[in-house]
Amino acid sequence: MNAGSGRTSARPDHRLIAELVEPGSRLLDIGCGDGALLELLAREKSVDGRGIEISQEGVNASVRRGLSVIQGDADTDLADYPEAAFDYVVLSQTLPAIRDPRGVLLELLRIGRIAIVSIPNFGHWRNRLHLLTRGRMPAPRGSGEPWYATPQIRPCTIKDFVMLCRELGIAIDRRTQVDSRGRVRRFSGTGRFANLFGEQAVFVLSARSSRTPASGTKRG
Amino acid sequence: MPESATARVHEQVGLSVELGHETPLELDCGISLGPFTLAYQTYGTLNAERSNAVLLCHALTGDQFVVGPHPVTGKPGWWELMVGPGRPFDTDRYFVICSNALGGCMGTTGPKEINPETGRPWGLDFPVITIRDMVKAQAMLLDHLGIEQLFCISGGSMGGMQALQWVASYPERCYTAVPIACAAKHSAQNIALNEVGRQAIMADPEWREGRYQELGTNPAGGLAVARMAAHISYLSEPALQRKFGRTLQDRSNVTYGFDADFQVESYLRHQGQSFVERFDANSYLYITRAIDYFDLAADYEGVLANAFRGAETRFCVISFTSDWLYPTPENRAIVRALAAVAANVSFVEVVSDKGHDAFLLDEPDMFETLRGFLSGAAARRGLGGP
Numbered sequence: 001m002n003a004g005s006g007r008t009s010a011r012p013d014h015r016l017i018a019e020l021v022e023p024g025s026r027l028l029d030i031g032c033g034d035g036a037l038l039e040l041l042a043r044e045k046s047v048d049g050r051g052i053e054i055s056q057e058g059v060n061a062s063v064r065r066g067l068s069v070i071q072g073d074a075d076t077d078l079a080d081y082p083e084a085a086f087d088y089v090v091l092s093q094t095l096p097a098i099r100d101p102r103g104v105l106l107e108l109l110r111i112g113r114i115a116i117v118s119i120p121n122f123g124h125w126r127n128r129l130h131l132l133t134r135g136r137m138p139a140p141r142g143s144g145e146p147w148y149a150t151p152q153i154r155p156c157t158i159k160d161f162v163m164l165c166r167e168l169g170i171a172i173d174r175r176t177q178v179d180s181r182g183r184v185r186r187f188s189g190t191g192r193f194a195n196l197f198g199e200q201a202v203f204v205l206s207a208r209s210s211r212t213p214a215s216g217t218k219r220g
Numbered sequence: 221m222p223e224s225a226t227a228r229v230h231e232q233v234g235l236s237v238e239l240g241h242e243t244p245l246e247l248d249c250g251i252s253l254g255p256f257t258l259a260y261q262t263y264g265t266l267n268a269e270r271s272n273a274v275l276l277c278h279a280l281t282g283d284q285f286v287v288g289p290h291p292v293t294g295k296p297g298w299w300e301l302m303v304g305p306g307r308p309f310d311t312d313r314y315f316v317i318c319s320n321a322l323g324g325c326m327g328t329t330g331p332k333e334i335n336p337e338t339g340r341p342w343g344l345d346f347p348v349i350t351i352r353d354m355v356k357a358q359a360m361l362l363d364h365l366g367i368e369q370l371f372c373i374s375g376g377s378m379g380g381m382q383a384l385q386w387v388a389s390y391p392e393r394c395y396t397a398v399p400i401a402c403a404a405k406h407s408a409q410n411i412a413l414n415e416v417g418r419q420a421i422m423a424d425p426e427w428r429e430g431r432y433q434e435l436g437t438n439p440a441g442g443l444a445v446a447r448m449a450a451h452i453s454y455l456s457e458p459a460l461q462r463k464f465g466r467t468l469q470d471r472s473n474v475t476y477g478f479d480a481d482f483q484v485e486s487y488l489r490h491q492g493q494s495f496v497e498r499f500d501a502n503s504y505l506y507i508t509r510a511i512d513y514f515d516l517a518a519d520y521e522g523v524l525a526n527a528f529r530g531a532e533t534r535f536c537v538i539s540f541t542s543d544w545l546y547p548t549p550e551n552r553a554i555v556r557a558l559a560a561v562a563a564n565v566s567f568v569e570v571v572s573d574k575g576h577d578a579f580l581l582d583e584p585d586m587f588e589t590l591r592g593f594l595s596g597a598a599a600r601r602g603l604g605g606p
């Protein structure tokens with residue numbers, strides 16, 4: 001790999017994902033942006049990584065870094081991949097931008113053994129307070145994007161996501177939160193505190209042996 | 221580089237080698253061709269491990285002179301911007317090879333060369349060749365040069381088709397593959413365009429059923445028209461508009477005649493005229509036919525992905541937004557097939573209004589993409605920096 005110079009510390013959720021991944025594994029990063037996570041994983045975990053990114057600027061930046069990334073759309077292009085092609089499939093902060101999160105979640109666990117999904121938690125107390133006191137949609141922190149311009153077309157809370165996994169028969173093997181200062185927080189119990197104080201959550205998912213039969217995961 | 225006794229330096233066309241003495245080239249049409257000559261050029265130095273070789277495949281009307289000056293035209297080579305010290309195919313780092321395609325007319329055996337059985341030019345007696353035949357011939361050249369595995373196989377247009385065929389035929393010999401602005405099969409529209417070119421040549425009374433060399437005629441008119449028609453397909457509507465618009469050629473009013481009133485006409489006529497000085501009409505027939513016949517999936521039960529199954533080659537596919545000859549969806553079909561076998565693939569669509577020919581032009585996004593891709597792969601392959 002090309003070792004970049006002047007690197008700043010990795011994003012907290014990237015750091016968290018890197019800790020979850022076995023060295024030398026095969027990994028697909030969906031919505032890989034400029035390839036920062038793939039580069040981190042290649043450098044520190046010798047991961048054989050691939051990426052899909054919807055923006056051409058992101059793809060170009062990634063390929064220039066020597067990463068294997070294609071321009072594509074999670075909603076339509078995952079069907080191209082064969083079953084169990086990867087050890088891990090990562091969906092980092094991309095879920096709210098997807099038209100069919102349900103279908104994509106099932107696809108993740110068809111093409112990968114383990115899915116690692118990180119989401120921004122819309123149920124964080126700051127968002128709740130914003131909506132309660134100002135009566136306007138909270139914008140993702142730092143983005144300043146108004147509601148009509150944000151790529152996050154389907155924001156959800158940690159609880160929403162947990163419920164969806166339950167409905168789809170997906171096992172949550174691990175759940176970790178990052179708070180507003182980027183610190184990793186593990187909340188025990190029912191998840192109420194997590195849903196209130198976790199700004200981001202990282203889930204490790206696998207397919208339950210008894211999967212809902214109606215889920216129809218085979219495509220293409 | 222081992223030079224066998226058969227290798228010789230042609231006074232005009234550089235290096236060439238006679239291949240297929242013991243084992244002839246078994247063509248797809250069923251004919252055995254051998255011995256045959258392959259003309260080629262090399263740039264840079266082969267390393268001791270023989271691991272830094274790059275084979276570049278030229279397009280329909282290209283040749284082995286990737287870097288100029290071209291021996292016939294004196295112009296720069298067709299990929300001068302891509303190949304050389306510090307260029308994406310860095311000749312300080314890689315050993316770059318390019319051979320004139322089988323059926324071509326720059327020293328490789330083709331319809332223009334003498335048929336040893338008759339002592340006369342092959343003409344239409346030359347067997348119809350395919351992209352796979354071209355690739356087989358190149359593989360024999362690599363055997364001759366003692367190169368087991370290429371660091372990279374690349375090319376644009378027909379050159380990209382050859383790159384795809386290379387991985388399908390010899391996956392273990394291709395460490396990386398960079399097909400640019402191409403397709404895994406030739407579309408109906410493209411076959412139609414090629415047919416217009418061939419009909420223009422064959423309608424020229426000087427073509428003489430392909431025997432014009434012996435009869436001392438020259439179907440230059442037909443070949444020029446073929447080139448003009450094809451050349452339009454290499455550009456784009458916006459590029460033509462930007463370059464020419466409706467501007468008149470050295471005149472302030474239309475002449476109410478059929479002279480080249482418009483600049484775009486004058487430009488096309490010039491393209492046609494300069495082309496016939498360096499290209500052979502029968503070669504044009506044969507090579508366009510080879511492109512028409514190309515349908516990689518057809519050799520693999522109609523499933524393109526099967527052509528790449530098991531290949532460990534790292535791919536970088538590049539397309540251009542304004543290319544309507546091999547548009548992005550055709551390139552993406554290759555990417556999808558590669559994804560279907562979980563192959564290692566990068567794909568970049570470069571934004572350009574220059575049409576299909578963008579792959580030959582100054583496109584910084586293409587250069588940067590290739591630089592990044594090749595550097596990453598070179599580090600993995602253990603090729604040091606320049």
